Amino acid sequence: MTARAWHSPLFATFVAGLLSCAATLANAASFSGPDYSGVYDCKGVDQHEGPYSGTVTLVRNVAQSSGEYGAYDFKLEVPGYGTYPGQAVSLGKQLAIHFALTDPTPKDYGTGIATVFKDKQGRVGFRKFYYEPEFKGGNSGTETCVRRK
Known part of the structure; x- marks a missing residue:
């Protein structure tokens, strides 16, 4: 990957999306309620x-x-x-x-x-x-x- 690709808006959006998904998964609370299955x-x-x-x-x-x-x-x-x-x-x-x-x-x-x-x-x-x-x-x-x- 060229140095220029690291600075492209598309790549920056991709990285931001990955970070957002990781943050959401890290913040999601595991299930603590009773399971009625x-x-x-x-x-x-x-x-x-x-x-x-x-x-x-x-x-x-x-x-x-x-x-x-x-x-x-x-x-x-x-x-x-x-x-x-x-x-x-x-x-x-x-x-x-x-x-x-x-x-x-x-x-x-x-x-x-x-x-x-x-x-x-x-x-x-x-x-x-x-x-x-x-x-x-x-x-x-x-x-x-x-x-x-």
């Missing part, structure tokens, strides 16, 4: 559909979890209704969840808030309230999920 057995009551059972899978996104904040890939599977992939974030014993049925036709998507608990057997679980603004003119429901051992 796992498979959960769920029972819920939907305002329009009534009682149902399903399975939730939470997988923590390591790259996006930092400090006390957890980021998760979320998937709810309900036999007879379908699969609802989405995202969840955690802070302490709270989860915020967004989900959407893979078939967009019924507009069956929504947002939930959940509180984490431990049951009498020491298993982690969460209780969720969800709201679906467009499903059948508006909908809500509750769900209780317990992580499998």
Whole structure:
């Protein structure tokens, strides 16, 4: 590389970008919150559909979890209704969840808030309230999920 290349604006921008990335990685806090990853057995009551059972899978996104904040890939599977992939974030014993049925036709998507608990057997679980603004003119429901051992 010639001496002139070291002084080019493009090279200076490249070096500045590398230094910025290194500083960001050095300053990113490692994840210190509880990890709620796992498979959960769920029972819920939907305002329009009534009682149902399903399975939730939470997988923590390591790259996006930092400090006390957890980021998760979320998937709810309900036999007879379908699969609802989405995202969840955690802070302490709270989860915020967004989900959407893979078939967009019924507009069956929504947002939930959940509180984490431990049951009498020491298993982690969460209780969720969800709201679906467009499903059948508006909908809500509750769900209780317990992580499998």
